[in-house]
Amino acid sequence: MQEEDDVKLPSRRALLAMIGQVAGGATMYQAMSSMGYAAESDYRGPVKLSNAKPGSTVLVLGAGLAGMTAAYELRAAGYKVRILEFNRRAGGRNWSLRGGDRYTELGGATQTVSFAKGNYINPGPWRIPYHHHAVLDYCRRLGVALEPFIQVNYNAYLHNTQAFGGKPQRFRHVQTDLQGHVAELLAKATNQGGLDQAVTKEDRERLLEGLKAWGTLDKEYRYVASSATSDKRGYEIDPGGGLMPLAKPSQPLGLNDILSSGMWAQVNAGNLYEFQSAIFEPVGGMDQIGKAFERELKPLIQYGAKVTKIEQSASKVTVTWVDADKGGAARQASADWCVCTIPLSILSQIDVQVGEPMRDAIAAVPYGASVKVGLEFKRRFWEQDELIYGGVTQTNLPIRNISYPSTGFFSKGPGVLLGCYAFDNVHAFRLTAMSPEERVQAALDMGAQIHPQYKQEFKTGVSVAWNRVPFINGCYGRWTDALREQHYKNLCAIDGRIVLAGEHASYIPAWMEGAILSALDAIQRLHAKAQAA
Incomplete structure (x- = not known):
C-alpha cells in the first residue's frame, strides 16, 4: 500500500469546492474559517480634496445620496454648489412613508398613508451592512442614530406552498436539520474512505471533529433527535422548573423532505455577505440619512426642478429645467462643472450633450423591478402570538418576503411589517401591473397562508412599485457582465465637464454604499481635472 505522504493530493481549494458542491456555501465558509482562509475587505477612509480654485462652480443634478454626497464634499473643498432636484424633498430612493404622506405613482393613482404615529415603511433601502463603511461613516459624521436591523431570526418562518402541506416551518428547524444531515453525510464519506485521496490524515481528523460540532452529530457521527440537537433547533417541550414536565427533544425533519422543499436555499440567504450580522437601520426610518444631508445642504437645493436638457461647451455646463409640477417657462442654470446623478432610466429620456460612448452607455442599462407593500395591523401579533421579534420570513409565494420590524418591541397598539418584497422577478412585474389597492389585497391574501391572523388584525396598507415611481421608473441599474464590459468605463468616464454618479x-x-462610493470616486476625478484645467 502506498504511503499517504506519497499520494498526489488535490489542493485544499479542490476540497473546499467539493464541500461547496455537496453542502452549500455555508458549509464551505465554515471549512474556510477552520482552515484560516476567510478574509474581510479593507476600509479606504473618507475622501480628502484639496482647496478648489477660487470661484469654481458645480451643478449637481439630483439630491439623492450620491448627489448630496458630491455636493457635501465639493462645498467643503470650496466649490460653489447648486443642486437641482425633481422631487419636493431630498433623499431620492432613501425614503420612508409615514402617516399623512401622499404619494402619486405613474398613471395617477394616489395613496394617502394612514399609519399610526411613529409607524413607517421604507420603500427603498431598509438595511445597512456592517461593511458598508461609507454609509456608516456619513451616519457618524452627520449624527444619524443607528439601531440593529435583524436579518436572520431563527424563530421566523420558511414557507413553500408545495412542501410540508403548505405549513410554514421555523427557520431554526430547517437550518439545524439541514446542517445535521449534511454533516452526517460528509462524516460517513470521510469515515468510509471517500475522501482518502483528497486530504491528509490530519485534515480528515480535523474535518470530522468540525463536522461533529457544526452538525451536532453523536459519537457515531449520526444526526438524530437529542438534547444537543434540540439546543439548536428548539425542544418539543422546553426545559422548565419545579415539577413541570420534563424537557422533550424535538424530532428533526427528514433530509429528503428538506431537499425537496427547496428551503435549503432559503436558509443560506443570511450567509450572503450583505446580510451577515451586524446590520443596521437609522432610528426612525431610513430617510433620516437623506434628511441629515438635507439639513446641511438645503440652501443649495432647488426643489421641483425637472431637467429637460444638459449642454456643455469648452468653458461651462448649462442645464435647462422646468417646474416638475406646473411646467411653465423653461429656466437655466450654469456652472463650470456638472455631477449628474439622475438615474439612467430617466437620463436616457433627456437631451444630454455628451459623446457617443457615454450616450450609448446611458441607453444600454435596463432597470430592475421591485415592489414593497407595508401593512399595518391592530396589534403586533407576530410577537404576541408567535414570538417573532424582527427578522424575515421567506416564501415561494409572489410576496417572497415578510419582514418584521426590528424596533418598538413589546409596544402596544398598531404595528407595521413589510408584507411583500418582490425583487427583480416575474412576480414583481405582475404586482407592478396591479393597482396600489390590489397589491395590498394580494399581500394580505398571500400572507394569510403564513399568518392566519392577517385578515382579522389588518388595519391599513400602502404599496410602492418602483417601475411606477416618477423620479426613476425602476428600482436599480441592472448590469450584466457583458454590458459592463462594453459600457461601464464609458459611463463612468468624465465627458468634457460632465461626470455621472449613482x-x-x-x-x-x-445599495446606498454603491451610490456614495460612486460619488466619491467621481468628484475626486472631476476635482483633479478642474485643478489641472
Whole structure:
C-alpha cells in the first residue's frame, strides 16, 4: 500500500469546492474559517480634496445620496454648489412613508398613508451592512442614530406552498436539520474512505471533529433527535422548573423532505455577505440619512426642478429645467462643472450633450423591478402570538418576503411589517401591473397562508412599485457582465465637464454604499481635472 505522504493530493481549494458542491456555501465558509482562509475587505477612509480654485462652480443634478454626497464634499473643498432636484424633498430612493404622506405613482393613482404615529415603511433601502463603511461613516459624521436591523431570526418562518402541506416551518428547524444531515453525510464519506485521496490524515481528523460540532452529530457521527440537537433547533417541550414536565427533544425533519422543499436555499440567504450580522437601520426610518444631508445642504437645493436638457461647451455646463409640477417657462442654470446623478432610466429620456460612448452607455442599462407593500395591523401579533421579534420570513409565494420590524418591541397598539418584497422577478412585474389597492389585497391574501391572523388584525396598507415611481421608473441599474464590459468605463468616464454618479455607476448596484462610493470616486476625478484645467 502506498504511503499517504506519497499520494498526489488535490489542493485544499479542490476540497473546499467539493464541500461547496455537496453542502452549500455555508458549509464551505465554515471549512474556510477552520482552515484560516476567510478574509474581510479593507476600509479606504473618507475622501480628502484639496482647496478648489477660487470661484469654481458645480451643478449637481439630483439630491439623492450620491448627489448630496458630491455636493457635501465639493462645498467643503470650496466649490460653489447648486443642486437641482425633481422631487419636493431630498433623499431620492432613501425614503420612508409615514402617516399623512401622499404619494402619486405613474398613471395617477394616489395613496394617502394612514399609519399610526411613529409607524413607517421604507420603500427603498431598509438595511445597512456592517461593511458598508461609507454609509456608516456619513451616519457618524452627520449624527444619524443607528439601531440593529435583524436579518436572520431563527424563530421566523420558511414557507413553500408545495412542501410540508403548505405549513410554514421555523427557520431554526430547517437550518439545524439541514446542517445535521449534511454533516452526517460528509462524516460517513470521510469515515468510509471517500475522501482518502483528497486530504491528509490530519485534515480528515480535523474535518470530522468540525463536522461533529457544526452538525451536532453523536459519537457515531449520526444526526438524530437529542438534547444537543434540540439546543439548536428548539425542544418539543422546553426545559422548565419545579415539577413541570420534563424537557422533550424535538424530532428533526427528514433530509429528503428538506431537499425537496427547496428551503435549503432559503436558509443560506443570511450567509450572503450583505446580510451577515451586524446590520443596521437609522432610528426612525431610513430617510433620516437623506434628511441629515438635507439639513446641511438645503440652501443649495432647488426643489421641483425637472431637467429637460444638459449642454456643455469648452468653458461651462448649462442645464435647462422646468417646474416638475406646473411646467411653465423653461429656466437655466450654469456652472463650470456638472455631477449628474439622475438615474439612467430617466437620463436616457433627456437631451444630454455628451459623446457617443457615454450616450450609448446611458441607453444600454435596463432597470430592475421591485415592489414593497407595508401593512399595518391592530396589534403586533407576530410577537404576541408567535414570538417573532424582527427578522424575515421567506416564501415561494409572489410576496417572497415578510419582514418584521426590528424596533418598538413589546409596544402596544398598531404595528407595521413589510408584507411583500418582490425583487427583480416575474412576480414583481405582475404586482407592478396591479393597482396600489390590489397589491395590498394580494399581500394580505398571500400572507394569510403564513399568518392566519392577517385578515382579522389588518388595519391599513400602502404599496410602492418602483417601475411606477416618477423620479426613476425602476428600482436599480441592472448590469450584466457583458454590458459592463462594453459600457461601464464609458459611463463612468468624465465627458468634457460632465461626470455621472449613482448606484448605477458602481459595482454595488441597488445599495446606498454603491451610490456614495460612486460619488466619491467621481468628484475626486472631476476635482483633479478642474485643478489641472
